[in-house]
Amino acid sequence: MxxxxxxxxxxxxxxxxxxxxxxxxxxxxxxxxxxxxxxxxxxxxxxxxxxxxxxxxxxxxxxxxxxxxxxxxxxxxxxxxxxxxxxxxxxxxxxxxxxxxxxxxxxxxxxxxxxxxxxxxxxxxxxxxxxxxxxxxxxxxxxxxxxxxxxxxxxxxSSGDGLHRRGYRRRTGEAPINEVLAAGLLGLAGYRGEQPLVDPMCGSGTILAEAALLATHRAPGLLRSFGFERWPDFDRAEWATVRQAALNRIRTAPYPILGGDIDGVAVAISRATLDRAGVLPSVRLEESPFAALDPPTSDVPGLLVTNPPYELRLQTGRIEEFYAEIGDTLKQRWPGYTAWLVSANPAAVKRVGLRSARKIPVMNGPVEARFVRYDLYRGSAED
Ligand SMILES: C[S@@+](CC[C@H](N)C(=O)[O-])C[C@H]1O[C@@H](n2cnc3c(N)ncnc32)[C@H](O)[C@@H]1O
Known part of the structure; x- marks a missing residue:
């Protein structure tokens, strides 16, 4: 055609x-x-x-x-x-x-x-x-x-509802990231599902869900319907073929996906989200402060992608000290990883204290944010 x-x-x-x-x-x-x-x-x-x-x-x-x-x-x-x-x-x-x-x-x-x-x-x-x-x-x-x-x-x-409505989300935490943005951040970070992936501050689990969908080759729209299904020329047989082909591509995630959050309620919401998305078996979740989370072991270098609180939407107090602690944890406990933080608090990001390898401007809804990459070499350098 x-x-x-x-x-x-x-x-x-x-x-x-x-x-x-x-x-x-x-x-x-x-x-x-x-x-x-x-x-x-x-x-x-x-x-x-x-x-x-x-x-x-x-x-x-x-x-x-x-x-x-x-x-x-x-x-x-x-x-x-x-x-x-x-x-x-x-x-x-x-x-x-x-x-x-x-x-x-x-x-x-x-x-x-x-x-x-x-x-x-x-x-x-x-x-x-x-x-x-x-x-x-x-x-x-x-x-x-x-x-x-x-x-x-x-x-x-042809979509009807916006495509960010994957159909896996019921409850969210306090500052959820948009599903399309989460998928986009993983894309910018070069994630293809072929390495370990960690979100140590996972909130309601959006980054984890998008990562697990990608790693399992699961189409993001399998749980919902679309505007074109109501069009007079809708080809039901062709749509069934397209969906079946997508279902046939699903695989088991080849590398670990790990989520952590200090808040037990966030972990519970993430678990429910991942379950609805059909990817819970591919993800390990831990209720843990970032400082105590252990990196998954693997022979392939891992990727950490996270959206820490940035006070604009979550009141954590001492936000700049918190970012300095994130930097210390990355340096001490995550050598060999590439870490990406998305944050709308540039002053706090400066306090991470590691040399950034890239900074990409992105929008989190109406909020301007930066997606910042740190390469954590073994024996990582400071600024
Ligand atoms: C901005 S939210 C993440 C939102 C998430 N991307 C989503 O889409 O739902 C930040 C999360 O960091 C968690 N958090 C704050 N301090 C933490 C710490 N020290 N260790 C681990 N998680 C922490 C909070 O509980 C919150 O769920």
Whole structure:
């Protein structure tokens, strides 16, 4: 089948290259990393697979038109001229998301309303019946992205709920990291599941869950449903084949995955999360302060990826001293490891007192953070 579908994969700032690599590996073509988005081409099978398997995409948008409008009426006219029937049953439900980063239209809410009106008016005229609006569970989510001076990218949202909703999370700890960001951090750290992985401050276990999904070659979307399953052209047999192929790829994690947290409640939440994700047998959990956690033994150099408290969201007091203790523990107890800390507290990170090998800016929701790498050589150097 030819790659006649044009896809846009929004992601987090800083994860574009990781997602582009994933998209290429999946088999998408014309893959290009943009700002918080990767564009690519594929066929319907790859659209299904992108939703099921990509770890660092926030959603998978199917572009259906691109045009320039001069004002609101011309947007309405243009949208009304599109035949919507192939995308939506006459009495189906829809929801419209508008993204207008440059603020070209004054009121995105109004633009969403206008888009909905253009579609509903077309159905009423043609079929004397109209689709309804449903914010939480529509048959069709439509996405309008406005660029520069009235350029509109019109897409169907094939994901429905954002792809970070893996379906493994019920309860969280105090400051959970987004699932897509956790997968992206593991990607930036070069984790492929072929070495030991430790998160010694695991909170509700997001980094561990994403690492274990990756290490076991488990598709992140196996526990949930997607928007495209409600589309009129949904190919149930093809979807069953895609899911089965993903299930057939699952393997046992070849190297240890270890999680620790000082807080027993966090450990219990992590256990429940990992269990729902289907990866609990691949992960060892310990209720332990980082300073007392023993590195797993392995002949392959290990990776430590963690999101320590940074006081912005967790009040631990003495935060800078705590980071200095993290540095001491890394130096004394984790030689041979590569450690990555994600933190939004740069003053505290300085107190780690080890030479950083890389610093990558990332966004944890609205919070600007740094992802910092330390190579812990045997007999590690200080700054
Ligand atoms: C920001 S949260 C981690 C959130 C996690 N990434 C998630 O997605 O849920 C930091 C965690 O560090 C734990 N913690 C604080 N001090 C610790 C210590 N000395 N040793 C181990 N864990 C610690 C806290 O209990 C908390 O769960």
């Amino acid at each position: 030819s790659h006649d579908l044009s896809l846009a994969l929004p992601t987090f700032a800083g994860l574009e290259e990781v997602l582009a690599a994933e998209a290429t590996e999946l088999g998408l073509t014309s893959v290009e990393a943009g700002r918080r988005v990767v564009t690519a081409r594929g066929d319907r099978t790859l659209l299904y697979r992108a939703n099921l398997e990509l770890r660092t995409a926030v959603r998978v948008l199917l572009s259906i038109d691109r045009f320039t409008v001069t004002h609101e009426q011309s947007l309405y006219d243009r949208l009304r001229a599109i035949n919507w029937r192939p995308y939506l049953p006459v009495e189906g439900s829809l929801f419209v998301d508008v993204v207008d980063p440059g603020g070209w239209f004054r009121n995105t809410h109004f633009i969403a309303q206008l888009t909905k009106d253009a579609i509903v008016d077309q159905f009423r005229d043609k079929y004397q019946a109209r689709p309804s609006v449903d914010k939480s569970n529509p048959d069709l989510r439509i996405n309008l992205r406005i660029h520069g001076r009235g350029e509109v990218d019109l897409s169907l949202d």
